[in-house]
Each structure stands twice: as C-alpha cells, then as structure tokens.
Amino acid sequence: KMKLEFRSCNSTWKFVHVKHLAALLVQFSSQCIFHFIPFYSHSLTRYRLLMAGVPPVTSSTKETTNYARLCRLLVDVGSQALRDTFNSIHAPGSLHTVLANPPAQTILQSLYKPKKGKKKILNPNQWGKLYPAIPTSVSSANFDITLLMILLRNICSLSPPATGWDALPPAADTSVEADIARVKYFRNVVYGHAEQASVDDTSFNNHWHDIKAALVRLGGTSYGDAIDDLQNACMDPGVEEHYKELLQQWKRDEDSIQDQLNEIEGDVKYVRKKSDDLTEIVSPKKEVIVEG
Numbered sequence: 001k002m003k004l005e006f007r008s009c010n011s012t013w014k015f016v017h018v019k020h021l022a023a024l025l026v027q028f029s030s031q032c033i034f035h036f037i038p039f040y041s042h043s044l045t046r047y048r049l050l051m052a053g054v055p056p057v058t059s060s061t062k063e064t065t066n067y068a069r070l071c072r073l074l075v076d077v078g079s080q081a082l083r084d085t086f087n088s089i090h091a092p093g094s095l096h097t098v099l100a101n102p103p104a105q106t107i108l109q110s111l112y113k114p115k116k117g118k119k120k121i122l123n124p125n126q127w128g129k130l131y132p133a134i135p136t137s138v139s140s141a142n143f144d145i146t147l148l149m150i151l152l153r154n155i156c157s158l159s160p161p162a163t164g165w166d167a168l169p170p171a172a173d174t175s176v177e178a179d180i181a182r183v184k185y186f187r188n189v190v191y192g193h194a195e196q197a198s199v200d201d202t203s204f205n206n207h208w209h210d211i212k213a214a215l216v217r218l219g220g221t222s223y224g225d226a227i228d229d230l231q232n233a234c235m236d237p238g239v240e241e242h243y244k245e246l247l248q249q250w251k252r253d254e255d256s257i258q259d260q261l262n263e264i265e266g267d268v269k270y271v272r273k274k275s276d277d278l279t280e281i282v283s284p285k286k287e288v289i290v291e292g
Contacts, residue, residue: 060237063198068240069231070190070199070207071247077227078183078211079145081219085176086140086148089156096135104155111154111264121150121257121264146253152180153261166258174217182214184254191251197244 060068090098098104108130111121122130129142143151152158153165161169161178168185169178190207193199199207208231216223 060235060240061198063200065235065240066199066201066204067190067193067197068235068243070204070211071243072235072239073208073211073215073227073230074183074187074190075145075243075246075250077215077219077223077230078187079148081215081223082145082148082152082180082183083140083143084219085180086143086152086156089152089158090140092140095140096138098155099130099138100135107154111150114260114264118263119257119260121260122147126150144253145250149180149184149254150257150261154264176218179214179218182210183218186211186214187247187250191247194244194248 099108108122108127112127114120126144126147129147130138132138140148153160158177158180161173161175161181163169163181165181166184167181169175169181186207190199193203212224212227215227
C-alpha cells in the first residue's frame with residue numbers, strides 16, 4: 001500500500017493512501033496557495049526524495065527559505081533564461097544541422113574526446129543529449145544548466161566579457177555575454193551561503209534584485225512576473241532541500257571542468273578561425289565594382 005507524504009501551507013505533515021490523495025487535495029485546497037498542478041508536483045518531489053533515502057525535513061526558518069528560494073530562482077529560471085538565449089542563437093528546428101557540421105561538431109568532439117593528457121569536458125550523458133540516435137530529436141529542452149553554459153561559451157560565437165566568464169562584469173555592461181557571466185557569478189555568491197543554508201532578508205532582497213535584472217534581460221520582460229510570483233510562492237521543506245541539492249550539484253559539475261574550460265578557449269578560437277577561413281575559400285565574397 002503506497003503512501004505519499006504531503007502538507008498544506010499551514011498544516012503538519014500527513015501520510016495518506018494514494019487513492020485518497022485527490023479527496024484530501026480538495027479538502028485542503030482552501031489552505032494552500034498552490035493550484036492543483038504545482039501542488040501535486042511538489043508532492044511528487046517530496047515522495048521522490050523519500051524514496052531516494054533523503055531524510056525528511058520537519059521545519060524551516062525564514063532565512064533557510066530565503067536561501068532555498070534563491071537556489072530555485074537560479075536553477076529553474078536561470079536555466080530557462082540560458083536555454084532561451086541559446087535557442088535565439090541556434091533555432092531549435094535547425095539545431096541538429098548546426099551540431100552535425102563544423103565548427104560546432106569539431107569543437108564538441110574536442111570537448112568529448114580531448115587530446116591525450118586533457119580531461120574531457122562533456123560526459124557521455126551530455127554527449128547523448130547532443131547526439132541522440134535520431135539526430136532530429138535533439139532538443140535544448142533536454143540540456144541541463146551546466147551543458148547550456150558549455151554550449152554558450154563554445155559554439156555560440158560569444159566573446160567573454162572584459163572581466164572574463166568567471167567574474168562580475170561592470171554594471172554598465174548589460175550585454176548577453178555579461179549577463180551569462182552574471183548568472184554564474186551569482187550562483188557562486190548564493191552558494192557561498194551553503195554551509196549555513198540561510199540568507200538574511202537584506203541580503204536576500206539584494207541578491208534577488210540583481211539576479212532578476214540579469215534574467216529579465218536574457219529572457220525578456222515576461223520573466224519579471226514569473227520571478228515576482230516565485231518570490232512569494234509557498235515552499236515546503238522537502239522542496240527547499242531539493243533545490244539546495246540541485247544548486248550544489250551544478251556547482252560540483254562545473255567546478256570539475258572549470259580548468260579545462262578555461263584552457264580550451266584558445267583551441268576553440270583557433271577552430272572557429274579555421275572554419276571561417278574554409279568558408280571564405282569555398283564561398284569567396286564577390287567583388288562589387290561600382291562604375292562611375
């Protein structure tokens with residue numbers, strides 16, 4: 001007899017049989033600010049955490065919720081903003097063609113099978129998402145935030161900001177590249193609170209404002225309302241733990257390849273130049289003669 005664990009926003013945790021879940025959701029709907037779909041999604045998240053052996057969290061404070069909310073902003077909204085940015089450069093309908101031809105194919109191959117003595121940047125799971133068995137089925141919707149960062153830096157013809165990909169750009173620089181760098185920078189800032197997993201209200205409001213500004217520039221004005229809604233959304237302790245772990249996993253994944261990413265940027269520039277030179281040879285520009 002399978003049981004699910006859930007709660008409304010102002011009640012204690014309850015264990016119920018699955019067959020009674022729908023009735024109880026109706027019973028408690030007036031107590032919870034979530035509509036059915038997100039509420040049910042959070043219940044499933046809580047259930048998955050329990051099945052994975054993650055110990056239940058029985059309480060949280062305003063400060064720990066602040067930290068979890070920032071984690072969620074970066075993981076959920078941040079990844080979607082980066083995905084939208086990637087899609088604006090490489091249209092989803094032609095992505096499989098881009099990946100199957102130089103320079104993208106050459107660059108990605110070097111990231112997956114680097115020269116001897118170099119550590120690979122792309123793992124087999126990421127490679128499989130880039131090059132599925134059916135090439136036309138490739139979709140950025142399947143790319144995690146680490147993979148999106150790698151692709152934006154390497155196959156989107158973006159140049160690092162003046163301060164590089166790893167530092168906070170000047171406030172006056174609101175370019176796409178600068179805002180991509182800001183997403184990573186603020187990820188590191190928020191992760192700096194991981195040991196206590198709490199953020200006071202003043203720091204929370206400052207971080208939220210800065211992150212929101214970058215994400216709205218990347219994703220468009222429609223992101224503003226979604227971010228405002230998220231700032232006040234109810235988060236149960238299990239969901240808080242879920243987003244804290246996702247942020248930590250993103251940090252671990254990127255730290256493991258950081259040195260290799262910095263080293264390979266010179267090689268990527270060389271591959272791009274060779275590809276551009278080849279394009280010039282194959283399709284030389286016609287000289288236009290103006291009579292007069």
